[in-house]
Amino acid sequence: MGCGDNTGCAMENAKEIVADLSVRARVLEASYALGQAVSRELDMETLCDLVVEHLSRVFHAESLALMFSDDEGAELYVKRLRGQSGEPGDTRLKSSRGAAGTALAEQRLVCLREGHPALRDPTLVEPFHTPASVVAVPLTAPEGTLAHPLPEPLPPPMGSRATAAVPLVAKSKVKGVLALTWAEGEAQPSDEDLYMLEVLAAQAATAIDNAWLYAEIQKLNESLELKVRARTAELDAINAELAATIEELKQTQTQLVQNEKMASLGQLTAGIAHEINNPLAYSISNVGLATARLSTLEEFVNLMLTLDDLREVVSPAERLERSQTFIRGLVGDERFAADVEMFEAELIGLSVKDAADHCAQFLTYVQVCLKRDLQRDEPMAAVRNLLERGYRGLERVKAIVLDLRSFSRLDEAQYQNADVDKGITSTLSIVAHLVKDRQVAIEHNAGLADPYPCFPAKLNQVVLNLLTNAIQASPPGRKVTITTFETTNGPRIVVSDEGCGIPPENLTKIFDPFFTTKPVGHGTGLGLSISYKIIEEHRGKIWAKSSLEEGTTFTIELPPRGAGRRE
Ligand SMILES: Nc1ncnc2c1ncn2[C@@H]1O[C@H](COP(=O)(O)OP(=O)(O)OP(=O)(O)O)[C@@H](O)[C@H]1O
Ligand SMILES: [Mg+2]
CATH class of the missing domain: 1.20.120 (Four Helix Bundle (Hemerythrin (Met), subunit A))
Known part of the structure; x- marks a missing residue:
């Protein structure tokens, strides 16, 4: 800079600084205003309106186009257009053509005005000056991005004195281009205008990127929601199926x-x-x-x-x-x-x-x-004798019927105090025929003096299952013993036999429903599993110890009086 003296130089510098500061202030002001307008806007359509509105106010341009690029960056389509005839969205521009295409392809601001260095760039001249620099192409954009009828060609910026296009870059990706034209007779865009255009474009690009991401998230949410709904419906169906299976x-x-x-x-x-x-x-x-x-x-x-x-x-x-x-x-x-x-x-x-x-x-x-x-x-004498013998037979029948009644306790189906040993005695007469058939000896050591609160008929069923199993497992001549005794932790019932025993690998399975080693038609395999449930119902425990060829012992532990199930 050629200044005559120091004071003159200082003055010049001061002027320059002031001018620079005022430019910066203008830029800041415009940037702040745009920021205020768009920072909270996530709806893309409203955001585009706001950006165009704001930039039109800042730059007194003849026309302003907000263009978005497709995913590949090969084409631009006009999202908003101001000051030109034609509808936004009608028109697609091939990228790499015209100022907008060049700005997109090269990711930099492009400006054509008198005396601007860009004029010396031969690659930029042609696209700006021929009508073919803006080409209308049929719409192929994804559904929803363009909502208008098929295109009319966009009038080329013929006769404009200046054109500027700036890429919209966010996170190093070009999202679109902002293109402005100034008509003849208007003031040309100054360097400061272009600087401001770059700053505001960057700001607009960030806001547009956010709105884009928001829309993407919305879309993802929707699809996620759809997926969740579909999955929920699937789960509901599976649940219904499971419920039906459980019921079955x-x-x-x-x-x-x-x-x-x-x-x-x-x-x-x-x-x-x-x-x-x-x-x-x-x-x-x-x-x-x-x-x-x-x-x-x-x-x-x-x-x-x-x-x-x-x-x-x-x-x-x-x-x-x-x-x-x-x-x-x-x-x-x-x-x-x-x-x-x-x-x-x-x-x-x-x-x-x-x-x-x-x-x-x-x-x-x-x-x-x-x-x-x-x-x-x-x-x-003979008749008396015969009648006496007949009477004895009938007495025996009466005793069996009484035993049967006492076994099933038809009159005592409820939870109540019962004589457990009496129940065992009646159960023994129920298995008497089996004992006779298998030629097994039975010993009952009764040791429960006091009545015990229980379901008597169910306990009898357990004893019957254990005795039947023991008798069936015993060879002729062996003994089955059932012993009851009182402990401080409640009564105990022990059924032991000198039978074939249970192999260790089966011992863990005997309480499983349907586990049986008996031939088809001889055992359902439910006796012990039902017994287990009954003892569980009494809050007691049942387990077995066995040695092959030596015998098996089943022990039932019933809880102390007052600690069992209450009805
Ligand atoms: N005292 C025992 N000695 C040897 N094996 C036994 C004895 N008690 C039970 N088992 C074994 O346990 C299996 C299951 O017994 P459980 O009483 O549940 O069914 P089951 O006797 O086979 O048939 P069900 O009782 O339904 O007629 C028996 O098939 C047998 O193999
Ligand atoms: Mg059985």
Whole structure:
């Protein structure tokens, strides 16, 4: 700078500084205003309106276009256009053409004005001055980005005195271009204008980038929401399916438990039938025999009565006739058949009186014979004996029925104090037939003196399961022992046998439903799992210890009185 003296130089410097400061102040002011306007705006359409509005006010340009580039940066489409005819969004520009294309491709501000160094750049001249520098192309932008009808060509900036285009760069990526033209006669854009344009473009680019990201996030949110909804619907469907499966399983379980009950009932019925059958058959046969003997007695009594009646008849003729009828009736009795024939022969030729006397003698003979038979047979004693034996049989049946009633405790289905050992005794008579069949000995060591609060019928079912398993596992001649005793921690029931034992690998499975080593049709494998549940219901424990070929011991631990289940 050529200044004549120091003061002049200082003045010049001061002026320059002031000018510079005023430019900076203007830029800051415009930047602050734009910042204020756009900083909180995330809606892209409103943001574009705000940017264009603001820049139009700052630069007195003939036209202002806000253009966005596609993802590849190959094309620009006009998002907002001010001061030109034509609709924004109608037009696409090939990038690398014109000032806007060049600004996009080279990521720098491009300006054409008189005396601007850009004019000396031959690559920039042509695109600015030919009408082809702005080309309208059909819309191929993604749905939603352009909402207007097909394009009219954008009038080229012919006749403009100046054009400036600045890339919108955010996070080192070009998002679009801001392009302005100044008409002839207008003031040309100054360097300060261009500086301000760069600053404001950077600010607008950041705001646009944020709105873009926000829109992306919104889109992602929506798709995420859709995915979550779809997944929730899927989960709901799976849940519904699971609920249905669980319901089905519950029903199956109920059905199985029912089947097991029916199977135990069948087993029980078979046992009871067997137990009752013997004494009942025995009683029936004894009562039958007694009845037969009674009819002999009845016959004798009838005969004696008839004989007495005949003796009392006064008229010899009538006595003879009735006696003869009675005697002929004895022909069917093998004891008297021959005598009757002889008697008939002897009557021939006798007078009525003699014949009547002869009849009386014969009747006396019959009476003597019957008495002798009676004395010899002792039918009274026999009948008493038979009836006594029948009675004993019926007593046995009665005892079995009582045991059965006590076992099932039909009258004691509720949770209540019960005599556990009495329950075991009745259960033992239920398995008596099995014990007999398998020739096993049973020992019951009863040690529970006081009643215990429980479901008596259910406890009996557990004992029945354990005893049945023990008996079935025992070879003939071995012993099954059931022992009960009291501890300070509650009663204990121990069932042990000298049977085949349980292999260690099975010991962990025996309480699983359906685990059975018995042949098909002989065991459902539910006995121990149901027993386990029943003891659990009593807040007790059940476990087994076993040695192969030596035997098995099941222990039931019931909680102390007052600590078990309360109803
Ligand atoms: N005292 C025992 N000695 C040997 N094995 C036993 C004894 N008790 C149970 N087991 C074994 O445990 C299995 C399961 O017993 P559980 O009572 O649950 O079913 P099950 O007796 O097979 O059939 P169910 O009782 O339904 O008729 C038996 O099949 C048997 O293998
Ligand atoms: Mg069983």
